[in-house]
Amino acid sequence: MNTTLLRSICALLLGASLLAQVAPVPVDPREALLQATAKRYESPAWARGARRAGPDLAAVALRGLEGGAIERLGAGPVQRFFADAGGENRVLVEVQVGTNVDAAQRHVLGWLTNVSSPGLVPTAAAAGIPLGDVGFVGWSKPAERRLAWLLFVRDNTAVRVVCLDPAANPHPDLTAIAQAVDAEIQRAPVVAAEALVPAPKVVRFAAAVARCRAGERVPLQVTVDAAAGAPVLRFEFEGAGQGYVESDGAGGHVLCTTGPGRLVVRVCATGTRCTTSTATLTIEVGPR
Amino acid sequence: MRARYGVRRFGYGVAMIERARRGFENLRLGFCSLGAVLGLLGAAAAQGPVANAGFTINAATCPRLADPKLTNARIDLGIELRPATGFALVKVTLWKGGALLGPIWQGRIACTAQPHMVSWDGRMAPAGSAVRKWIDPGSYEVQYEAEQEGTRATAVQRRPLDIVRLGITEVTALPAGPNSEWQMVYFKRGTTAGTFFYATPVLREYLNVADTGQISDLDGNDGMPRPSVPVHTATASPRMEGTLYEDDSYNYPLCYRAGVSPRFEVRFGATGTSASGLLVGAKYPVPGVLLRCRLDSSLGPWTSNHLTLAPNVPEVFTGPPLPNRFGRTDANLEWSFQCSTDGGLHWQHMAGVVRTQHRFFTVLGVPRFGGASGVQYSGPWVEVAEYAHAWQQALGTNVSTPEGMTEVVVKGFGGQLPGIPTAIENVRYDTNILGGDGGASHYYDWSHSVQLSRLLDTHQNGWFVNCSDCASSTAALLGMLGIQSVQMNRLGNMSLRAIRGIGAPSYTLALWGGTYAHGFSYHHVVTRTAGTTICDACLWVDEDGNPNALPGLPGFNVDRPWGGSPTSYQSLLAWAPISYQLEALPTLQ
Missing domain, CATH: 2.60.40 (Immunoglobulin-like)
Structure with a gap:
């Protein structure tokens, strides 16, 4: 690279830097937190899938568990509890369908931002669990491979699968449950670029x-x-x-x-x- | 034998009187003309008893109005005979529209200076029936008749008696000035799964009227008075009628600012059920008779300025001041009635009362919420108020100040104290050493909302909570219970000293297990002083003087100073100064 070009690039960068100092963009503290989490988890490198209609959560059937009603509280994710034969809720599946992939990935970042242990949450891939475009694992007892929760993003859908009492036996197969939801996501039709994600009208x-x-x-x-x-x-x-x-x-x-x-x-x-x-x-x- | 003879003769005398009465309408007035009666009796004298100007009967007591269906009701009839010597056979009968309905009482009594009192329950067997039933509301006359023993002189007097039907169908709690009264909130709908917010109705918090298929508001279809509705003591769901919200019978708790005098707007019912099972009016107001209600209670007497009652017309009663502190007060109210026939110069007490119970919660200030619109922000949640009440009872804390109230909520939420054996809903900190994971939130959402309904519903989202769940919930509890300036405070990362997480059995220096750093990537707490003091129900710090070692001495974080001393929150929690960011109250789901 010749000196003139290098100087020009430096001048441009300096100018851009000065411009940034002159007119700083105010950052919402919560947005800053999300960006910090994105940086920690290197989310720009996450795989990005297609834009699809949401998964048919009612179609998700789990062996030995009975699915409850689909509910959404306010702006939070759609939730569905799954109960055992005794009627006790054992698993909670939360689903957030974004208008695009970024929105879904931001939702996963939000979940990760509210994890208070100091280290990084291990990825599903590191745990040997193929799940979503990227997934994460909340271990209850890693030595026993006993899961507390799994969360992942696939395409424009973020999912968290929570075991409501990780200490209870029999422990629900969270991996199979999450993968069932993941499969349901992939069965949903792809939405054209200019179209809205289907929603009830x-x-x-x-x-x-x-x-x-x-x-x-x-x-x-x-x-x-x-x-x-x-x-x-x-x-x-x-x-x-x-x-x-x-x-x-x-x-x-x-x-x-x-x-x-x-x-x-x-x-x-x-x-x-x-x-x-x-x-x-x-x-x-x-x-x- | 004598008595039997006397009664037989006496009945004959009544028939004679009745024949004569038909010619004298003025006998239907309150005080019938003694002269006329004596004249009539004279007409009958040739066949039996004789009228004697020296022998008189006086209805010393006869209520002008009565409702025999009131609790402890009775119709007291005082019989006064003159001269006060000897004995007389007396018969008291009930008449309506000139027709004899039946006997109320009869017997032989001494003629004394003191009236002889007869207490009647207002029931009578209808013609052709042996079953005594309450007489229907309407206008009647009570006839007092006596025949003096020895002289066989007779005397008669009639008094008007109006039977009315009194009962409370609605009570609306009114504010006692700006920001003094709020609705309360339930978050479940019976046994239906999920969250359904319901605010106690502004229209009336107490309602007791006919359900579908029932004849009248004040009575059952069998004519029995409809009982008052007990206080609804469930805390999660309002009263249900099958799968629907109850809409004809409820009694919900009330919420007032501490120290104010509650105001009740009350409606008295307009319909009852007759002895024959038909709809009948309450039969008041009665021309020429004022009727008023007096209200006494376990709190003290209430006041009202109404002149006379009318069915379904609201009247306002003002109670004595409620306790000047947070708390729950169960009040027994006793509604009694008085009538006046002289425009209010003198009032006659009516026997019998209506009793209702009402539950008051008092809060120290205006309930605060992170959200603006939505049923969940109508006022304090009943379950939260009940929790705080129970915690206060266990802790014995003075809750007349925000400081005391804050202590109750923070300590009570964490529990594991005498009288509060577990944390709220038995939750525990989300760490894998307790069976959870790495401190994920389960109730708090990135949209800055907390699913408090799920937490209070037997920890529906699971046993485990992290700091955000605790901070958002305690902030919500404090705000809705009237503590002002409550904010959440998001702290930056830190290395920890000894702490005891909520629901944990002991202090720890390895929150995440032995191979992981004893620290937080962030921590969420509550402040009501813009960060200068901290409330943290998620963990206890160690106050034993050595916060870097075990065991620990419970250090509750109730308005603990943020920094500046060895016992400040920063000093006892972390090894290094902590950054922080204040946040608003969370929205609620």
Whole structure:
């Protein structure tokens, strides 16, 4: 490399550096933590898969375990518990389907950032467990190869499989469970580059009236397509008004108002493919 | 023998009186004309008893209103005979619309200066039935009749009696000023798996009305008074009716700021069930009669300014101040009634009461949450308040201050203390020496949310917790119980001194086992002083003077100074200064 070129490169780098000093980009402390974790775990080097529809979590069958309902609490991952023959939950599977691969990998980094032991969490590959594009292992008793949890990312889906009581026997085969979920991810169709990851579509969400008196019951119309798997509905509420939603006994829903004020009702439809869509409506709940 | 004869003759006299009564409507007034009665009795005298101006009967006691279905109700009838000498045969009967319904009481009594008291339970056997049932609400007359022994002189008096149906169907806890009262929250829905948030209804926290298929709000279909609803003592789920939320019968705990006087808006029911199983009105207000309710309680008397009650019209009662500290107070309330026929100058006590029980939680300040909208932020969670109450009872801590309250939550959460044998929900620190792994979070999520509902639901996400789970949960508990300025505090990496993790049997210098560094890649704690003091329910530091060796002496981290002394948090926890980053309260799931 000649001297002139080297000087030019140095000048450019210095200029860029100075520019960076003049206009520093504020870093969200939590983003900084995530970046630090990414650096520790060298996530830019992780394999990157395709973008797919989410795995059909309802289709995941585990030998000797009975899967529960699919649930999503807030912005967290979709969760499904698996219980033993006695009805006791033994395994929790958490799934977060990202809009892209980066989002899923960030979710795995988030899990890793909240591991408080000082060393690096060992990889699944190092433990001889083929899993995902990259996976990690939480050992309960490594000498016995007894796992507490496994987490991995495959394509745009992050997964954590947790043994709820690692000391209990028989110990569930977390590897087989995680690999079953991994296989289900790979069975999901690839999504075209310009397309959205499939999610349930709330076709209609409407109330029979826009205003009511506190204490009244208001029929709701909720129609959700099942293109992303049979949806599970969850209702959330905002605003000064108060209420809850009940089944009307005929497959419909009814809003039971219990306090006056503007009430925003949000329906969250989570499909078995672990994606969620929401829709809201507003009702003015007047005094009784 | 004599008595039998007397009664037979007496019944004949009643029939005569009734025939005469039909011609004199004024006898339906409260005090019938003694002269008229005597005249009537005179008409009957040729066939039996004789009216005697010197012999009188007076209804010394006869309630103007009564509800025999109230608890401990009775209708006290005082019979006063003059002159106060000798004996008389007395019969008290009930009349309605000019028709005799039946006898209330009869017997031979001494004519004395003191009235003879008869207590009637308000029941009577309907025609053709031997089963005594409560008489239905409505307007009646009580007729007092007497025949003096020896002279066979007779006397009669009638008094109006209105049977009403009194009972409480709704109680709404009202605020006593800004930021003084909050709804409480449940996180489960019966036995349905999963998290379902439910806030106690703003409309009314106490409801006791007819269910589907039931006839009236105040009575069962058999006419028996509907019992008050006991306090709902479950902590995870509201009351259920099958798979649906209960919507006609509940009594939820209330949450007020410590030291305020609670206010209740109360509705009295409008419908009862008749003796024949039909819907019947409560039959008040009664023209010319004021009716008011008085409320006493184990907390002290309540006040109210209402003039007269009407069914389904809300009335407000103000209670005595609640304890000026955090806590749970179970109050027994006794609702009694009074009536007045002179516009409120004099009030007559009505026998019988309605009793209800109510559970109050008092918090030291406005509940604080990391999230803004959502049912889970409506107020303190019932299970959390119950936990804190139980911890306070075990620790005996003064909880009239935020410092005391913080101590209760931090120590109680970690447990392993006298009276609190385990950590909350029996969780333990997530290290493989305890059977867990490397300190992963199981309830706290990277979105800065904690699945507190899962933790409180018998540690649904597993036994093991790490520092983020503990810090986010304790921060949430402190905030919702009214402790102000609570933040999470994320500390940087550190090499540790001796600690005892939550749920661990002992102190350790090898948290992750012998071959791993005794340290944290990060640690999460709580502060309510922007980092100058630390609350940490996840671990105890070692206060025995040698924090680098075992065993350890429990050092609870309740508002422990962050730095600047050998007993500060930094000094006892780590070998070197620690970086930190303050964070907001977590959102809740």
